[in-house]
Amino acid sequence: MALLEVKNVSYYYQDGDNKREILKDTSAAFERGNFYTIVGESGSGKTTFLSLIGALDRPKSGEILLKGHNIYEDVKRYRQKDVGFVFQSYNLIPYMTAVENVSLALDIAHLSKKINIKGILAIVGITEDKTERVVTKLSGGEQQRVAIARAIAKSPTILLADEPTGNLDTDTSDFIVNIFNMLAHKMNMCIIMVTHNLEIAKRSDIVYRVDPKIKKLVKDNV
Amino acid sequence: MLKKALLHIRRNKLKSFILFIVFFLMALLMTFSFIMKEDGTSLKNIITNSLDxxxxxxxxxxxxxxxxxxxxxxxxxxxxxxxxxxxxxxxxxxxxxxxxxxxxxxxxxxxxxxxxxxxxxxxxxxxxxxxxxxxxxxxxxxxxxxxxxxxxxxxxxxxxxxxxxxxxxxxxxxxxxxxxxxxxxxxxxxxxxxxxxxxxxxxxxxxxxxxxxxxxxxxxxxxxxxxxxxxxxxxxxxxxxxxxxxxxxxxxxxxxxxxxxxxxxxxxxxxxxxxxxxxxxxxxxxxxxxxxxxxxxxxxxxxxxxxxxxxxxxxxxxxxxxxxxxxxxxxxxxxxxxxxxxxxxxxxxxxxxxxxxxxxxxxxxxxxxxxxxxxxxxxxxxxxxxxxxxxxxxxxxxxxxxxxxxxxxxxxxxxxxxxxxxxxxxxxxxxxxxxxxxxxSTIDDYYQIAGTIESNQRLFEMMSYVSLVVVLLLMILVYIYQIKRRKEETALLISLGDDKGHIYNTYFLEYLMIGIFSYFLAGISSVFLTTAIKKMMVDQNIAALSKANDSIIAYYEGYLGFDSYHIILILFVSYLLFILIGYGISRIVIKEGN
Structure with missing residues (x-):
């Protein structure tokens, strides 16, 4: 049994009388220890797919199973413990410091306060002197690192990343991809990253592509 | 929740201060009007009772x-x-x-x-x-x-x-x-x-x-x-x-x-x-x-x-x-x-x-x-x-x-x-x-004063009720605005697995804390403001009396003391309304959001 199974999932937007199909009867499976990327044209439904497997949105039909259980059986727990998010625009709480941002996620997940937050921040390259800074005072790359730290601090089984390198320079992007690889291969996480950058996709283990014609995820050999 | 609310207030000093000022002005307007209205009644009673x-x-x-x-x-x-x-x-x-x-x-x-x-x-x-x-x-x-x-x-x-x-x-x-x-x-x-x-x-x-x-x-x-x-x-x-x-x-x-x-x-x-x-x-x-x-x-x-x-x-x-x-x-x-x-x-x-x-x-x-x-x-x-x-x-x-x-x-x-x-x-x-x-009798002087008081009282009475409605409406709008403004933060917290009710309660707690503080200051300010205005009015009224006697002046001086019980009651009731309405809005927003 795969860690995360997407079975016959469809999704559409209702725009007045028009129904705009995004995904149609698509299926996919994701395992621990792999770094997945999802590529596709703009508007093809990559981010929608990520939202669905992150339980931020519900599929119109089909189901998404974590270890055989529908993720909506206990969506709160799923969001708190099983899945971590990294967004293109970082989505940090702007009035909090790096440590507070990570700590907040742990609080929400009801996890021990003994977790070494600064250690986690160090793993993603945030130096000690920057850990107590309000995040708006950090650079874009640093903010994204904090966002990654926040996502991984609670040791989720799945890490979802939506264009995390979209606003970053090449060096920082590389660093983040390296982290993702490390998390997948060393920490046995399931990393699913949406990107339009094929170079980055090449560095992942498995690439999925959203085919705009059939509205399905298909494995791609980049 | 409290920690986060306090953190938000502390790190967003300018926004919190603006919110405080808005609350403060609203509370001031309301308490001031109510106090003036009530005191108008008291003053009139004082004059009436001092008439022989x-x-x-x-x-x-x-x-x-x-x-x-x-x-x-x-x-x-x-x-x-x-x-x-x-x-x-x-x-x-x-x-x-x-x-x-x-x-x-x-x-x-x-x-x-x-x-x-x-x-x-x-x-x-x-x-x-x-x-x-x-x-x-x-x-x-x-x-x-x-x-x-x-x-x-x-x-x-x-x-x-x-x-x-x-x-x-x-x-x-x-x-x-x-x-x-x-x-x-x-x-x-x-x-x-x-x-x-x-x-x-x-x-x-x-x-x-x-x-x-x-x-x-x-x-x-x-x-x-x-x-x-x-x-x-x-x-x-x-x-x-x-x-x-x-x-x-x-x-x-x-x-x-x-x-x-x-x-x-x-x-x-x-x-x-x-x-x-x-x-x-x-x-x-x-x-x-x-x-x-x-x-x-x-x-x-x-x-x-x-x-x-x-x-x-x-x-x-x-x-x-x-x-x-x-x-x-x-x-x-x-x-x-x-x-x-x-x-x-x-x-x-x-x-x-x-x-x-x-x-x-x-x-x-x-x-x-x-x-x-x-x-x-x-x-x-x-x-x-x-x-x-x-x-x-x-x-x-x-x-x-x-x-x-x-x-x-x-x-x-x-x-x-x-x-x-x-x-x-x-x-x-x-x-x-x-x-x-x-x-x-020396009624005519008092009659004249009472007339002035009565018209002032009517004004304050109107002000007090209008201000109550306006304040409550403003509170609703401000609160809705605050919730909308923090939409992204709300979405993020939800993605982290936070409960929507918990999130809005946290926001509401922030407003409560700012509200308490501003109401408290508004209450005190109203007392000083109304006392000053009353003193001015009383001085004018005494000056207008052709036969101001000690008894009347004593009554007036007594009038200058404020009724703290009354003020606390007004603040308490209005703040209670504020809490109820604010909380009600939270619930409605949460319900709609779900």
Whole structure:
């Protein structure tokens, strides 16, 4: 049994009388220890797919199973413990410091306060002197690192990343991809990253592509 | 939650400060308006209560009305159930009638023009003619000159023999006549009064209602010399309650002696130094400490002239009474007591001391003897007074004055007109200096001030309600705006697995904290602001008075003190609304979001 199974999932937007199909009867499976990327044209439904497997949105039909259980059986727990998010625009709480941002996620997940937050921040390259800074005072790359730290601090089984390198320079992007690889291969996480950058996709283990014609995820050999 | 809320406030100082200012201004507007509105009412009451419509009504109309008219009305409403039936003006009219047509009594004393000592009997109210004031105006029916105590006693005795039938007694009085040969020199005046005493205790300043006998031991021609025998009831039965043996027995039937005993026949017949006092009578010492008087205690009654004590006679407390009450709660004796009628009807009799008649006469005789032997000044009073039973009389409004306080300021003119109609015929044929009936008042100044206050009050009243609505609306909008503004933060927290309700509760907690702080400051600021404005208004008003007297100024100064209870209540209620509405919005938003 795969860690995360997407079975016959469809999704559409209702725009007045028009129904705009995004995904149609698509299926996919994701395992621990792999770094997945999802590529596709703009508007093809990559981010929608990520939202669905992150339980931020519900599929119109089909189901998404974590270890055989529908993720909506206990969506709160799923969001708190099983899945971590990294967004293109970082989505940090702007009035909090790096440590507070990570700590907040742990609080929400009801996890021990003994977790070494600064250690986690160090793993993603945030130096000690920057850990107590309000995040708006950090650079874009640093903010994204904090966002990654926040996502991984609670040791989720799945890490979802939506264009995390979209606003970053090449060096920082590389660093983040390296982290993702490390998390997948060393920490046995399931990393699913949406990107339009094929170079980055090449560095992942498995690439999925959203085919705009059939509205399905298909494995791609980049 | 609290930690996060505090963090948000701390890290978003500017936004929090703007929110604080918005809340502060809203709360300030609201509390200010409410305080001004309430104080407008207070000020108006103060002015109204400080008004005296004074009428010098010489002759036999010897009613004094004290205290606030409102107090009286409250009691009157309870008794007569008139509130539903009469509007304010009618109240005034009715009360006025009631004052001047209170149950009849006998007056023994002197005419004010020093001509004769006389006995007069004032008619009893005719309940069928309530609306015809002049018809009910008490009148002198007869005059009897007295030259000694025996004459007085004879009158009492003969009256008693007539069986206390007022009709018969009226006839009797008409036929009775005596020439004045000497001054009486003994009991001239006895009266129940009701007063509000200030008692300064170790920690507090408190007020106590009480009544007392006031007894003038004088035969000075300048003084009023009266004895009042209270009429039995409104059935035109002339009886002497509490002053002779039979009426003492009658009291025995009506007064509930809750502890001790009533007078014995022997005590009534021969007199004895015994007294029945109200339950809950306290002895007050010079420091304001008091001790409850019990059966068996001795009460010293001091005879003095207000400056010097002459002598003291002690009376043993043999019983404690609980007042006279009828089934309907009406205290019959109160109506016989023309002074008490102006006070708290339910209370006044409860503060009455009851002596056997002969005991009182002994007291007066002793006092007069003492005065004569020691060549003391004539203007004396016998009071239950000083450090013993502390019943501190306030200045008694001289007989012949009628004072009406007003409940409704606007009734003043109507009442004056009504009274003028009443007294004009009585003054007919007299030159101005000869007239017995006068109205004295400086009402016009106050009237003008009240007008200003009223219009201000209306403004503040409108402001207060409008501001309440506006403030609540603004709060809703501000809160919705705040929620919308933090949409991204909300989405992120949800993605982290936070509960939507928890998120909005956290936001709401922030507003609550800012709200509490701003309300608190707004409350304090309102007090200062309103006090300053009030002071300005009061100064202007005092300056506008052509005859500002100390009493009015004192009232105004009292008015400047604010009612903290009121302010706290306003803040509390508005803040409660704020919480309820804010929380309600949170719930609605959460529901919609789900």
């Amino acid at each position: 419509l004074r009428m010098t009504l010489k002759g036999t109309l010897t009613y004094g009305v004290y205290g606030t008219y409102e107090n009286y009305l409250d009691e009157y409403e309870k008794i007569e159930g008139l509130k539903e039936e009469l509007n304010d003006s009618d109240y005034v009219k009715y009360v006025y009638q009631d004052i001047i047509t209170a149950p009849g009594y006998i007056t023994i004393g002197k005419n004010l023009d020093d001509t004769d000592t006389m006995v007069s009997y004032n008619t009893v109210r005719n309940e069928n003619t309530n609306d015809e004031i002049s018809k009910n105006m008490p009148a002198i029916l007869n005059e009897i000159a007295l030259d000694n105590l025996d004459d007085l006693n004879n009158i009492v005795r003969e009256k008693r023999e007539l069986g206390y039938n007022s009709k018969k007694y009226e006839e009797y009085l008409k036929d009775y006549s005596l020439d004045v040969t000497d001054e009486i020199g003994i009991l001239q005046y006895r009266q129940f009064l009701y007063d509000m005493n200030t008692k300064i205790g170790p920690d507090v300043l408190e007020y106590k209602n009480t009544s007392y006998y006031k007894m003038y031991l004088t035969s000075d021609l300048e003084d009023y010399n009266y004895i009042f025998f209270y009429n039995g009831d409104t059935e035109l039965q002339s009886e002497c309650l509490g002053i002779d043996s039979k009426e003492s027995l009658e009291i025995k039937e009506d007064v509930d002696i809750v502890e001790g005993r009533n007078f014995t026949d022997d005590e009534i017949k021969n007199g004895a130094r015994v007294v029945i006092i109200p339950i809950n009578t306290f002895m007050v010492d010079k420091d304001g400490y008091n001790t409850k008087v019990e059966v068996g205690d001795m009460i010293p009654v001091t005879i003095h002239n207000g400056l010097n004590e002459y002598m003291t006679i002690e009376y043993e407390v043999i019983g404690l009474h609980d007042g006279i009450r009828h089934d309907d709660g009406y205290v019959e004796f109160e109506e016989r007591n023309f002074n008490a009628i102006a006070y708290n009807v339910n209370n006044s009799f409860n503060y009455m001391l009851i002596f056997p008649e002969n005991t009182l006469i002994e007291l007066y005789e002793e006092a007069d003897k003492f005065r004569s032997e020691n060549d003391l000044p004539l203007v004396n009073s016998v009071n239950v007074y000083k450090d013993e039973i502390y019943v501190n009389p306030r200045d008694y409004l001289s007989l012949g004055d009628l004072v009406i306080g007003f409940h409704n300021f606007d009734d003043y003119a109507k009442v004056v007109e009504m009274i003028e109609e009443t007294i004009d015929p009585l003054n007919e044929g007299h030159e101005e200096y000869q007239r017995d009936y006068h109205i004295e």
